[in-house]
Amino acid sequence: MYAQYVARRFGMMLLVVVLAVSINFLLPRLMPGDPVEAQLNQLLATGGGGGDISAMVDAYRARFGLDQPLLAQYFSYWRSVFSLDLGVSLAAYPERVSHAILAGLPWTLGLLGFATLVSFVLGTWLGGLLGWPRTPRIARAFGSGLILFSSVPYFLIGMVLLYLFAIVFRWFPAGGGMPFGQSAGFNWQTLTAIAWHGTLPAASIILAEIGAWALGMRGMMVSVLGEDYITLAEAKGLKPRRIFRWYGLRNALLPQLTKLAMTLGHIVSGAILVEVIFSYPGIGFRLYQAIQANDYFVIQGIVLLLSVSIAIAMFILDLAYPLIDPRITTGRE
Amino acid sequence: MTVLDIRNLTVEYRTPRGPFHAVRNVSFSLEAGERFGLVGESGSGKSTTILALMRMLRGGMITGGELLLNGRDLAAVPDARYRTIRFAEMSLVPQGAMSSLNPVLKIGRQIGDIFADHRVRHTPEARRRIIGDLLARVGLAPEVQDRFPHELSGGMKQRVCIAMAIALKPSLILADEPTSALDVMVQKQVLATLGRVQRELGAAIVLIGHDMALMAHFVGRLGVMYRGELVETGPVREIFTNPQHPYTRMLIDSLPSFDRLASFRTAKRSPVLQRGRV
Numbered sequence: 262m263y264a265q266y267v268a269r270r271f272g273m274m275l276l277v278v279v280l281a282v283s284i285n286f287l288l289p290r291l292m293p294g295d296p297v298e299a300q301l302n303q304l305l306a307t308g309g310g311g312g313d314i315s316a317m318v319d320a321y322r323a324r325f326g327l328d329q330p331l332l333a334q335y336f337s338y339w340r341s342v343f344s345l346d347l348g349v350s351l352a353a354y355p356e357r358v359s360h361a362i363l364a365g366l367p368w369t370l371g372l373l374g375f376a377t378l379v380s381f382v383l384g385t386w387l388g389g390l391l392g393w394p395r396t397p398r399i400a401r402a403f404g405s406g407l408i409l410f411s412s413v414p415y416f417l418i419g420m421v422l423l424y425l426f427a428i429v430f431r432w433f434p435a436g437g438g439m440p441f442g443q444s445a446g447f448n449w450q451t452l453t454a455i456a457w458h459g460t461l462p463a464a465s466i467i468l469a470e471i472g473a474w475a476l477g478m479r480g481m482m483v484s485v486l487g488e489d490y491i492t493l494a495e496a497k498g499l500k501p502r503r504i505f506r507w508y509g510l511r512n513a514l515l516p517q518l519t520k521l522a523m524t525l526g527h528i529v530s531g532a533i534l535v536e537v538i539f540s541y542p543g544i545g546f547r548l549y550q551a552i553q554a555n556d557y558f559v560i561q562g563i564v565l566l567l568s569v570s571i572a573i574a575m576f577i578l579d580l581a582y583p584l585i586d587p588r589i590t591t592g593r594e
Numbered sequence: 595m596t597v598l599d600i601r602n603l604t605v606e607y608r609t610p611r612g613p614f615h616a617v618r619n620v621s622f623s624l625e626a627g628e629r630f631g632l633v634g635e636s637g638s639g640k641s642t643t644i645l646a647l648m649r650m651l652r653g654g655m656i657t658g659g660e661l662l663l664n665g666r667d668l669a670a671v672p673d674a675r676y677r678t679i680r681f682a683e684m685s686l687v688p689q690g691a692m693s694s695l696n697p698v699l700k701i702g703r704q705i706g707d708i709f710a711d712h713r714v715r716h717t718p719e720a721r722r723r724i725i726g727d728l729l730a731r732v733g734l735a736p737e738v739q740d741r742f743p744h745e746l747s748g749g750m751k752q753r754v755c756i757a758m759a760i761a762l763k764p765s766l767i768l769a770d771e772p773t774s775a776l777d778v779m780v781q782k783q784v785l786a787t788l789g790r791v792q793r794e795l796g797a798a799i800v801l802i803g804h805d806m807a808l809m810a811h812f813v814g815r816l817g818v819m820y821r822g823e824l825v826e827t828g829p830v831r832e833i834f835t836n837p838q839h840p841y842t843r844m845l846i847d848s849l850p851s852f853d854r855l856a857s858f859r860t861a862k863r864s865p866v867l868q869r870g871r872v
Contacts, residue, residue: 489693490696492694503707507696507707511696511698585698
């Protein structure tokens with residue numbers, strides 16, 4: 262039963278990946294304009310040159326394989342995806358796209374993974390408490406105050422934090438992932454430096470996200486508390502703490518986990534604006550630079566990474582869901 | 595011995611248009627092992643009476659009367675201690691059997707929680723055996739404790755609820771339309787099971803319902819509620835042969851009798867239908 266379920270979900274994931282790769286291949290080629298020509302024109306304009314560039318365009322086309330028929334390009338694109346060769350950056354020419362992604366990925370995964378998990382745990386817990394009638398009024402008021410933050414965009418919170426704690430009080434660095442010139446190594450000094458640099462970006466994301474998690478959870482909690490099994494649990498004389506945790510929270514959690522998996526799938530693209538504000542060396546910052554520089558291959562590479570990782574996150578969620586909600590596997594018949 | 599004595603119970607809901615009396619001046623009592631039926635239409639205050647006993651009124655409050663359970667005045671029990679009475683002294687068999695079990699916990703765990711929160715300690719093996727015995731008593735296999743609610747049929751779920759209700763051997767069982775979500779054949783079986791375990795336990799039972807026929811078979815005494823008031827009480831036979839209140843008469847008249855069944859059949863050949871056929 263479970264094996265069949267896993268196979269089905271795995272097939273679904275493969276389908277999503279194939280579609281994502283195909284769309285990622287096709288879309289730039291359907292767009293009007295020729296990236297090579299545009300790039301060379303820009304290069305010439307900044308270099309002060311001019312004149313006929315058609316020979317250069319042809320040379321570059323041959324270099325990137327753009328002169329071949331579409332189907333041949335498609336298959337060679339698949340080959341390069343399998344060998345993790347995503348081409349070279351146009352803006353920072355000899356650098357390979359895969360290298361650019363690998364350089365930024367650990368920063369982004371660390372920052373957003375941490376911030377997302379913390380805001381998920383705190384927000385879900387807070388939302389559960391807000392939906393629980395026995396929660397003291399003071400806790401309720403405090404929680405509602407935190408929810409207010411979710412109506413402020415996170416980059417705005419980031420700018421306020423940056424101004425207050427990096428410029429006015431000077432408690433935290435204003436940008437970067439590490440002090441300049443310090444080489445990364447797996448030691449205490451590196452870890453504290455990373456944590457110190459990551460505090461403000463992480464705090465701005467957490468403050469902005471907590472409210473969203475809490476709001477969703479509160480709504481779910483309120484609707485779960487109206488269920489018959491809560492009434493029976495109370496009639497059974499169970500302790501309020503047990504009803505809250507195992508009858509309320511445990512059931513209200515299910516939709517939150519779906520949302521968490523989606524969010525975790527998205528984190529590889531980074532929190533672009535936060536990374537830009539704090540000049541954080543993650544994928545988001547790199548994507549921002551690539552878009553500004555019309556760096557097609559980098560954009561394409563990051564988008565591909567994004568779609569594949571969402572597909573994988575959903576697959577992992579599908580695997581975990583039967584453990585969390587027993588109705589999932591057998592509930593189909 | 596008197597298990598339950600309700601004297602002049604009044605329950606009030608505050609509404610924007612002033613107080614609404616959901617239950618007014620209701621009095622009845624039950625002896626040990628007695629079966630009492632409470633009938634009446636939706637909104638007549640049957641369920642509210644039970645919820646008042648359990649002190650689980652949502653938004654309503656008891657504004658008058660006395661509730662005595664095994665001689666103890668329930669009004670004197672503080673909210674924090676009321677939890678320990680529930681299921682230990684009076685238990686509830688809920689109305690919505692289909693949705694009354696927590697979907698994410700196994701049956702055994704949901705029964706075990708009752709013991710855990712009423713300070714009944716067992717070794718894990720003893721707990722398993724006791725839960726298995728409880729399930730066997732309501733006609734289920736002991737292995738049902740390893741199942742999740744969605745793997746059970748409606749009748750099985752209601753049996754699980756009955757097993758829960760007798761777990762702590764209460765002296766009073768409140769059954770709020772325990773069979774209304776089930777189909778007719780299963781209704782009879784489940785009700786028979788409820789009656790059997792109640793007799794074995796020697797507990798008194800209040801059965802709520804609006805199916806007069808089902809009631810007549812199950813209870814000894816009947817109370818008829820109408821618009822928040824208990825308009826009539828007495829032995830079933832007496833109420834059926836000599837109903838005092840017009841509403842009771844209506845309830846009894848609503849039952850299909852053999853005479854009227856015959857008239858249903860003849861209706862097929864009624865002139866109206868014949869004209870329709872032409």
